[in-house]
Amino acid sequence: MGDYSSLGDVAGKRVLVRSDLNVPLDGATITDDGRVRASVPTIKALADAGARVVVVAHLGRPKGEPDERYTLRPVAARLGELLGQEVAFATDTVGESAQETVAGLADGQVAVLENVRFNAGETSKDETERGAFADQLAGLADAFVSDGFGVVHRKQASVYDVAQRLPHAMGQLVATEVGVLRRLTEDPERPYVVVLGGSKVSDKLGVIDNLLGKADRLLIGGGMVFTFLKAQGHEVGKSLLEEDQLDTCRGYLSRAAESGVDIVLPTDVVVDTEFPSGDREPHPQVVAADAIPADALGLDIGPESARAFAAALSDARTVFWNGPMGVFEVAAFAEGTRAVAEALTGIDGLSVVGGGDSAAAVRKLGFAESAFGHISTGGGASLEYLEGKTLPGIAVLED
Ligand code: ADP
Ligand code: MG
Numbered sequence: 466m467g468d469y470s471s472l473g474d475v476a477g478k479r480v481l482v483r484s485d486l487n488v489p490l491d492g493a494t495i496t497d498d499g500r501v502r503a504s505v506p507t508i509k510a511l512a513d514a515g516a517r518v519v520v521v522a523h524l525g526r527p528k529g530e531p532d533e534r535y536t537l538r539p540v541a542a543r544l545g546e547l548l549g550q551e552v553a554f555a556t557d558t559v560g561e562s563a564q565e566t567v568a569g570l571a572d573g574q575v576a577v578l579e580n581v582r583f584n585a586g587e588t589s590k591d592e593t594e595r596g597a598f599a600d601q602l603a604g605l606a607d608a609f610v611s612d613g614f615g616v617v618h619r620k621q622a623s624v625y626d627v628a629q630r631l632p633h634a635m636g637q638l639v640a641t642e643v644g645v646l647r648r649l650t651e652d653p654e655r656p657y658v659v660v661l662g663g664s665k666v667s668d669k670l671g672v673i674d675n676l677l678g679k680a681d682r683l684l685i686g687g688g689m690v691f692t693f694l695k696a697q698g699h700e701v702g703k704s705l706l707e708e709d710q711l712d713t714c715r716g717y718l719s720r721a722a723e724s725g726v727d728i729v730l731p732t733d734v735v736v737d738t739e740f741p742s743g744d745r746e747p748h749p750q751v752v753a754a755d756a757i758p759a760d761a762l763g764l765d766i767g768p769e770s771a772r773a774f775a776a777a778l779s780d781a782r783t784v785f786w787n788g789p790m791g792v793f794e795v796a797a798f799a800e801g802t803r804a805v806a807e808a809l810t811g812i813d814g815l816s817v818v819g820g821g822d823s824a825a826a827v828r829k830l831g832f833a834e835s836a837f838g839h840i841s842t843g844g845g846a847s848l849e850y851l852e853g854k855t856l857p858g859i860a861v862l863e864d
Contacts, residue, residue, distance in 0.1 A: 660786040
């Protein structure tokens with residue numbers, strides 16, 4: 466877990482820590498602080514060892530320039546509460562405020578830099594532009610610790626390039642996450658069941674390709690379902706649909722059949738005539754998965770499917786779950802997600818929940834985090850790892 470010995474004695478050193486503090490906000494109120502809490506152990510360990518800790522992170526998707534809506538200020542305040550010590554805040558990332566703030570740190574103190582994505586260099590595809598920004602970041606510190614698991618699949622200045630410019634080490638969170646992913650990919654205990662859902666359908670279909678050779682069962686819910694149902698020839702009304710992925714889904718269904726992997730799709734669906742929105746009262750209705758009315762859209766798996774999914778999970782020894790089964794933010798469409806979460810808490814083996822919204826869902830639905838083997842902070846990163854891709858932010862630490 467988080468081995469900083471390669472950095473030598475960190476006391477008195479300025480250590481730049483890339484954390485993932487990308488939390489959901491409602492105005493300036495943090496609605497789920499899971500990622501901030503997950504970032505604490507590494508920051509605290511370094512501060513306790515006498516380092517001058519400089520935290521760099523992003524929030525949301527600003528367009529490479531300052532945007533008040535995405536300021537990390539409230540997040541820095543929350544980090545201070547969780548650490549139980551004052552956290553300094555720099556109003557820019559590498560400018561005057563950052564330099565003064567870092568220069569003002571005493572041993573064991575912590576500062577947070579303003580949103581790294583307020584700088585175009587952070588996410589630039591141009592190596593020179595990104596490198597120039599990484600030079601500025603590296604100039605603020607003597608060493609780098611990579612702990613933002615949610616971004617290790619990104620070749621970005623604060624994740625990748627900065628590690629090439631400073632002595633570097635893996636933080637505790639990244640080390641834990643990678644350890645869990647290894648257990649999922651190297652000889653998992655069987656049955657190995659994967660549950661996929663959520664709304665980022667095309668992002669997530671790719672992982673199925675690799676999982677068909679690894680998992681024993683694949684349960685599919687959320688917005689992804691409808692492309693599969695349509696691929697089987699059913700009408701899906703106004704549901705989320707990726708027309709250009711129909712062939713991919715058909716291919717997966719036939720490969721699964723050939724290789725003996727069970728793909729479990731819902732047999733019933735909770736629909737409504739509109740996507741839930743603020744003032745409108747939801748009108749949930751349960752229909753058969755092959756009889757979705759033309760004017761309706763599927764917003765959750767139905768009760769029969771929820772029972773079937775729970776049954777398909779009951780004997781699992783390894784489970785990876787990414788993506789809610791329905792629009793869990795609205796109570797009328799949260800039961801499928803609740804049933805899957807409940808089933809995971811009963812697993813005799815390793816249960817892993819991945820994905821920002823999935824993690825938020827289990828907390829929102831009142832489950833204790835300790836009821837799961839591991840709640841991952843990075844959805845995209847874990848999926849890319851499971852797809853068999855190299856994660857640039859991990860690979861760079863191994864050099
Ligand atoms: P994660 O963050 O866990 O990886 P995603 O970001 O892919 O998950 O998807 C989460 C979102 O998917 C939630 O906001 C949820 O409301 C939405 N969702 C789930 N089921 C459906 C559906 N049937 N139609 C539209 N959106 C859905
Ligand atoms: Mg999400």
